[in-house]
Amino acid sequence: MRSLRLVSILAVGAVSASAIPATKVSLPYDGFKVFRVKTHAHASEVQKKLSNITFEQWNHDVNSHIDIVLAPDQLVAFEELGLESDTMHQDLGASIAAESAHSSLWRRQAGDPAWFDSYHDYQDHIKYLQSLHDLFPGNSEIISSGYSYENRSLNGIHLWGAGGPGKPAVLYHGTVHAREWISTALVTGYNAGDNDTRSVLDKYDFYIIPVVNPDGFVYTQTTQRLWRKNRQPGPNGSTCYGRDINRNWEFAWDANPQGASTNPCSQTYKGEQPSDSPENKGLDKLVRQLRDGPGIKLYIDWHSYGQYILSPFGYKETLYAPELGKWTKAAQMVSDAIRDSSSDLTTFTFGPSGATLYPTTGAAPDHVYSIGRAEFSYTIELRDIGKYGFVLPPELIRPTVEEQWAGQKVLWSLLDEVFFDGEGPA
Numbered sequence: 001m002r003s004l005r006l007v008s009i010l011a012v013g014a015v016s017a018s019a020i021p022a023t024k025v026s027l028p029y030d031g032f033k034v035f036r037v038k039t040h041a042h043a044s045e046v047q048k049k050l051s052n053i054t055f056e057q058w059n060h061d062v063n064s065h066i067d068i069v070l071a072p073d074q075l076v077a078f079e080e081l082g083l084e085s086d087t088m089h090q091d092l093g094a095s096i097a098a099e100s101a102h103s104s105l106w107r108r109q110a111g112d113p114a115w116f117d118s119y120h121d122y123q124d125h126i127k128y129l130q131s132l133h134d135l136f137p138g139n140s141e142i143i144s145s146g147y148s149y150e151n152r153s154l155n156g157i158h159l160w161g162a163g164g165p166g167k168p169a170v171l172y173h174g175t176v177h178a179r180e181w182i183s184t185a186l187v188t189g190y191n192a193g194d195n196d197t198r199s200v201l202d203k204y205d206f207y208i209i210p211v212v213n214p215d216g217f218v219y220t221q222t223t224q225r226l227w228r229k230n231r232q233p234g235p236n237g238s239t240c241y242g243r244d245i246n247r248n249w250e251f252a253w254d255a256n257p258q259g260a261s262t263n264p265c266s267q268t269y270k271g272e273q274p275s276d277s278p279e280n281k282g283l284d285k286l287v288r289q290l291r292d293g294p295g296i297k298l299y300i301d302w303h304s305y306g307q308y309i310l311s312p313f314g315y316k317e318t319l320y321a322p323e324l325g326k327w328t329k330a331a332q333m334v335s336d337a338i339r340d341s342s343s344d345l346t347t348f349t350f351g352p353s354g355a356t357l358y359p360t361t362g363a364a365p366d367h368v369y370s371i372g373r374a375e376f377s378y379t380i381e382l383r384d385i386g387k388y389g390f391v392l393p394p395e396l397i398r399p400t401v402e403e404q405w406a407g408q409k410v411l412w413s414l415l416d417e418v419f420f421d422g423e424g425p426a
């Protein structure tokens, strides 16, 4: 009866936007190049050669390749290393400028799918949440999952269907890592499928927090496009900023030295203590409230890039949860749905996080499963697999959203399935 309304709630519009000055954003990377260096399972040899030059590394799974950002003054030295590589960005500054070049498209009404044709600034996302709520006032509320270090509210939207709120929770987090803009576009973006939308909203309450690291997100748009962490000052007079909010969760925070860094200057600095970032504290509070209330049916932390669907455990490669069979089966069906829905047969790799990718401690899916008792708990790494990396052109947002929509519909339909004989209630 109200399916169109429900569609537009999960769909996307945009509100007025203030354009990001593209030059300011791209400044630190003008003339920089990004290369995918092939390792062919000889990563340590390649890394040894690379240790002679200065670069920023984008990926941690180095078995087949290492994606590196090079300043102009390093290019000659890099070429002299004679490594096999493909160019991901000829001029990273120009690619970043192109991300935000469509500012004339930014003024959009709620429900207009053109939201997906460009990236948006933080205020836009916040206004967009409000416009969703205004479209559906009786079935939604704006929520806050706490505050950032710079005192921005971690705003989200809580949606419910017939019969009022209080059903088991589907919880989505986006943009914990500031540079992964594409995941923000996704989480605010569901632009298809009316019957499926209605049936899932009648069964579950959705809690969608599209920007869980607002300070980092704003910093990527004003100062440093490739910033990842929050903007908390380092400990004990360190000049480095930022904790990795996704290495800061309490569960297994200190379980594996390979899973995070103790160096405040590292991209994966885990903090001095579990949950000592204000963002993590607030996110964890909502996780525990949902656990102690309606329970968490599904949790997804949306990231980019790499095209992965990853379940617990991250902190130990050899540890397999009893639910791994059903998580893997569900991930396979999601992966199939994504592939079948995309014109270019996009493939997603799936499996337990630590074994499939690399060890991570204090990461969200382990915590929301182990502490939050989520029945399904995933990280999804969106497009791409390394053509553009973190700086995905805006014209690829819409295909990304559409294929994830297809995948989520399949996943929602599986949440109450009994996958295996003898699987009783947990």
Ligand SMILES: [Zn+2]
Pocket (backbone or CB within 6 Å): 176, 177, 180, 303, 304
């Ligand atoms: Zn990430």
